[in-house]
Amino acid sequence: MTRTVYYTATTLDGYLADPDDSLDWLLRQPQDEAEPQAQPDDPQADNSQADNPQADDPQAQDAAPSRKDPGDYEEFIAGVGALVMGSTTYEWVLRHESGIWPYRLPTWVMTHRELPRPVNATADDDLGIRFAQGGVAEVHAEMLAAAEADSDADAEGKDVWVVGGGDLAGQFAEAGLLDEVITSIAPVTLGAGRPLLPRRLDLELIDTGRNGAFITARFRVVGRLLEDREAADAP
Numbered sequence: 609m610t611r612t613v614y615y616t617a618t619t620l621d622g623y624l625a626d627p628d629d630s631l632d633w634l635l636r637q638p639q640d641e642a643e644p645q646a647q648p649d650d651p652q653a654d655n656s657q658a659d660n661p662q663a664d665d666p667q668a669q670d671a672a673p674s675r676k677d678p679g680d681y682e683e684f685i686a687g688v689g690a691l692v693m694g695s696t697t698y699e700w701v702l703r704h705e706s707g708i709w710p711y712r713l714p715t716w717v718m719t720h721r722e723l724p725r726p727v728n729a730t731a732d733d734d735l736g737i738r739f740a741q742g743g744v745a746e747v748h749a750e751m752l753a754a755a756e757a758d759s760d761a762d763a764e765g766k767d768v769w770v771v772g773g774g775d776l777a778g779q780f781a782e783a784g785l786l787d788e789v790i791t792s793i794a795p796v797t798l799g800a801g802r803p804l805l806p807r808r809l810d811l812e813l814i815d816t817g818r819n820g821a822f823i824t825a826r827f828r829v830v831g832r833l834l835e836d837r838e839a840a841d842a843p
């Protein structure tokens with residue numbers, strides 16, 4: 609099933625970027641090296657099973673903390689079929705990549721303005737970038753269609769990535785269209801900046817991990833904050 613996921617990094621005090629849209633604090637954090645996938649005929653794959661005394665004990669496996677990192681970017685992006693981002697994030701990506709668009713996936717950029725196109729876009733190839741404005745429900749329906757078109761017939765369905773910023777993720781949550789938040793929490797506080805998710809929501813923690821300096825966490829979006837729902841329902 610296609611999920612709509614807000615996947616991002618944040619400071620410990622809940623900022624995506626500093627007040628000047630700098631991500632220097634993020635880009636200097638150490639991350640784990642990506643581990644090569646073990647192949648079925650890789651002798652090391654067999655050894656790791658043999659060396660693991662819990663490998664044949666289902667109870668021990670249940671009790672053992674998951675070593676899979678819910679924030680693993682390579683695994684996440686491999687399951688993504690469409691992206692959406694706000695104009696500040698789009699402009700940051702262009703600045704950071706010297707004007708070159710790094711994604712090869714259908715992307716919706718939310719803006720009320722005319723924005724520059726990437727230097728690698730041509731008259732024949734818009735690199736899958738569409739500019740949109742207004743309510744997110746219509747954009748979401750188009751994204752789902754694109755993600756489904758990108759899915760194998762027998763696969764579970766590709767996900768939709770809400771890249772950010774926080775208010776845009778909030779618009780999806782308010783519309784009841786955000787399924788999950790996956791965040792990598794950096795050991796940094798900024799005191800001010802672009803907020804992670806400026807809404808009142810309940811979330812359920814469903815997985816945690818660690819990658820280098822980051823705590824990674826995956827949450828299911830439950831909905832509006834319980835206290836707000838109760839106040840709205842009170843006679």
Ligand SMILES: NC(=O)c1ccc[n+]([C@@H]2O[C@H](COP(=O)([O-])OP(=O)(O)OC[C@H]3O[C@@H](n4cnc5c(N)ncnc54)[C@H](OP(=O)(O)O)[C@@H]3O)[C@@H](O)[C@H]2O)c1
Binds near residue numbers: 631772774
């Ligand atoms: N830490 C991370 O992993 C991470 C992830 C994502 C982003 N970031 C950074 O965090 C910052 C986020 O910036 P931000 O908070 O300003 O958010 P943003 O979502 O990137 O940009 C907000 C802008 O998008 C446009 N917009 C949003 N919703 C719209 C809608 N429904 N219709 C039309 N336009 C809409 C508006 O601009 P206009 O109409 O004026 O164009 C709005 O001011 C950026 O610096 C970005 O690089 C960091």
